[in-house]
Amino acid sequence: SIAQADFSDSGDTYSSTIEYLQQKGVIQGYGNDDFRPEQDITRAEFIKILLTNYGFEPNDETASIKHPYQDVDENAWYAPYIQKAWETGILENKTLINPSETITRAEGAKLMLNLLGVPLPRVIDKDSWTLEYRDVSYDAWFAPVVLYGELYGLVGPLNATEEDYFRPLKRLSRGESTLFMY
Numbered sequence: 001s002i003a004q005a006d007f008s009d010s011g012d013t014y015s016s017t018i019e020y021l022q023q024k025g026v027i028q029g030y031g032n033d034d035f036r037p038e039q040d041i042t043r044a045e046f047i048k049i050l051l052t053n054y055g056f057e058p059n060d061e062t063a064s065i066k067h068p069y070q071d072v073d074e075n076a077w078y079a080p081y082i083q084k085a086w087e088t089g090i091l092e093n094k095t096l097i098n099p100s101e102t103i104t105r106a107e108g109a110k111l112m113l114n115l116l117g118v119p120l121p122r123v124i125d126k127d128s129w130t131l132e133y134r135d136v137s138y139d140a141w142f143a144p145v146v147l148y149g150e151l152y153g154l155v156g157p158l159n160a161t162e163e164d165y166f167r168p169l170k171r172l173s174r175g176e177s178t179l180f181m182y
Contacts, residue, residue: 014175017182026052026181037175044078044099046108046177047085050115053181056084069097090114105158106142106168108180109149118152120144133157133166142168154180 014037022028026049041049058080065074067086072079078099085091090111103111113120121144129138129147136146146166149155158167172180 014178017178018175021049021053021178021181024053035174037173037178039174040102040171041108041174041177042100043097043103043107044076044082045174046103046111046172047090047099048078048081049177049181050090050111051081051084054115056081058084067091068093068095069099071096072099085111088115102171104169105155105166105172105176106145108172108177109155110142110145112154112180113145113148113152116152116154118148120148131166132164134164136166136168140168 018035018037065072065079065083067083069082069086072082076099082091082097082099086093091097091114110120124138124143124147126138129143131147131150133146136143146155146168155166157163158165158170
């Protein structure tokens with residue numbers, strides 16, 4: 001049987017990954033014991049979970065904000081995580097990051113690969129394309145992310161019933177993000 005997490009709504013699909021990350025202190029739910037696995041995850045939430053999973057915890061030394069993002073309030077709960085993500089090169093040098101927007105499966109995978117230091121080519125040669133997803137072609141901007149995400153065992157099809165679809169532009173849910181991290 002699948003071990004149930006402390007969250008009342010973890011369900012069967014994500015319960016083991018949610019429980020693992022909860023015990024590791026990586027994720028938290030909402031005040032009413034809900035994790036809301038089907039809810040879309042924001043960029044700020046994903047970055048926090050990603051960095052916390054690798055042991056980053058903000059402290060007084062990380063309070064100095066130097067990132068270029070004009071839409072990140074220095075007093076926001078996620079500001080130290082955005083700062084750390086920028087310092088480590090996970091995020092690109094832009095003026096806006098849109099921390100409250102939801103992110104896609106392709107973007108979440110790219111952030112993970114960036115954190116792991118996987119050098120991504122800008123384009124994939126047609127002859128090097130080994131995947132057979134119906135919704136990802138070798139010349140898509142996210143093709144290197146999907147290909148290397150699969151090569152490193154970080155990502156895969158959206159689900160077992162749709163094995164030939166990656167759904168790169170689908171909004172990433174909180175539950176799916178725990179599978180990415182796990």
